Amino acid sequence: MRERDLADKLGISEAQLLAAHCGAGVTAVNPHPDAVMGAAMRLGEVMALTRNEDCVIEKVGTYANYHAGPHASMVLNDAIDLRMFPAHWQYGFMVEKETDAGTRRSLQVFDAAGDAVHKIFLREGADLAVWEQVKQEMRLPEQVQTLSVGKREPDEAPRSARDKVDILRQEWERMTDTHQFLRLTSKLKMNRLGAYRVAGAPFVRALAPSAFDDMLQKVQAQGLEIMVFVGNRGCIEIHSGPVHTLKAMGPWQNVLDPGFNLHLRLDRIAEVWAVDKPTRRGPAVSVEAFNKDGGLILQVFGVGKEGRDCRPAWGKLVEGLDGLAEEVTA
Incomplete structure (x- = not known):
């Protein structure tokens, strides 16, 4: 075990x-x-x-x-x-x-x-x-065999502020770097998922939960290079490159490539969003998966490095993913 x-x-x-x-x-x-x-x-x-x-x-x-x-x-x-x-x-x-x-x-x-x-x-x-x-x-001087740990912090539930949607949209349009987004949402007393739920087109589009696996399958089939961000409160780890081998096992979808493995619980994905943030180098389009408690599971972007710019093809792929028939309410 x-x-x-x-x-x-x-x-x-x-x-x-x-x-x-x-x-x-x-x-x-x-x-x-x-x-x-x-x-x-x-x-x-x-x-x-x-x-x-x-x-x-x-x-x-x-x-x-x-x-x-x-x-x-x-x-x-x-x-x-x-x-x-x-x-x-x-x-x-x-x-x-x-x-x-x-x-x-x-x-x-x-x-x-x-x-x-x-x-x-x-x-x-x-x-x-x-x-x-x-x-x-x-090595620490004291090798103690007992630890007093704190309580596990729950995922933060979505926080929206409908009365500030106009400001959110205006400031979103003015962004020049994706890192400005969390500062913006914090200023407006929202968080990432809460902002997505109220921003609307052309900034975000709610996708079917199945769209995330569909995206991985299409990335593999088209040989696109992507950036995958997986993290927790203390660390975010990033993969930049293609996806060659996908293998589903029970509820898990797995990438099993030399030098890169990803293990994703598809059954834990409750919401998926296609997100478009403006930057100095053009739009940063992402597909982001969240769990039922509002926690971010992972994000995927198209690689946009010089000589390896997959962003146009990535943007087209994301446009073709299945959207939700009903609007997500904040």
């Missing part, structure tokens, strides 16, 4: 489960992104994993080009591309677990509720001397 599932069954958090094994294959370490990324950049080729309740993204590569910041940090890299929010990096562990395939080594970070923020798994052929050195450098 996976640690996350076992922890749920025991009624504890995953971080508490790991802490209980401190001294027996688990070492508590400094969880700050500066320390974790400093270590990650020395570990060679690894697998980076970020998840939320409904989706998991895994990327193989090396950590490099780390930019620290008090409120937000980044790793800007072709293979491993991360946005990190240090306030949520509360517990860290280096884990050595015996499996049928040998010892699996990982560096794992958790938030205040003990939920996973980001995990880094060593690959075959890793330099174990570096691993041991990093473990000694990052």
Whole structure:
């Protein structure tokens, strides 16, 4: 059984489960992104994993080009591309677990509720001397086997302000960068999904929940390059590139490509929106999936890099996705 599932069954958090094994294959370490990324950049080729309740993204590569910041940090890299929010990096562990395939080594970070923020798994052929050195450098003085964790924060329900829709639409039209959007919604006392529910055309279009899987199938068939954003409160991990292999298993839709895996619970998708935000480089069109509680599961954009601009084809694909017959009410 996976640690996350076992922890749920025991009624504890995953971080508490790991802490209980401190001294027996688990070492508590400094969880700050500066320390974790400093270590990650020395570990060679690894697998980076970020998840939320409904989706998991895994990327193989090396950590490099780390930019620290008090409120937000980044790793800007072709293979491993991360946005990190240090306030949520509360517990860290280096884990050595015996499996049928040998010892699996990982560096794992958790938030205040003990939920996973980001995990880094060593690959075959890793330099174990570096691993041991990093473990000694990052090790906390006290290796306690019990943790007092906080309550898990629920997903924020959609927040709309119908009396401010005109301002929302006017300011939306003036945007020059997608990052301005959350500042705009915060100023208007709305959040992402709440704003989508009231903005209307030409800014957003409500899609059928099935449209997300349909989009993935079309991206694969057309060989389009996309940007996939999957995250939680503490970390967002990004894939930029094509999707080659889709494999549905039960409620999961899976991308199983060399260097890139995605595992998405299709049955947890309650709302899907096609969103058009203006930027200096042209429209940023996304398809975004939300769960029943209003939590963002993942976002997909078209890649718009020089020499690899898939945005026109991506825009046409999104236009062809099935819309909802009835308008979503705020």
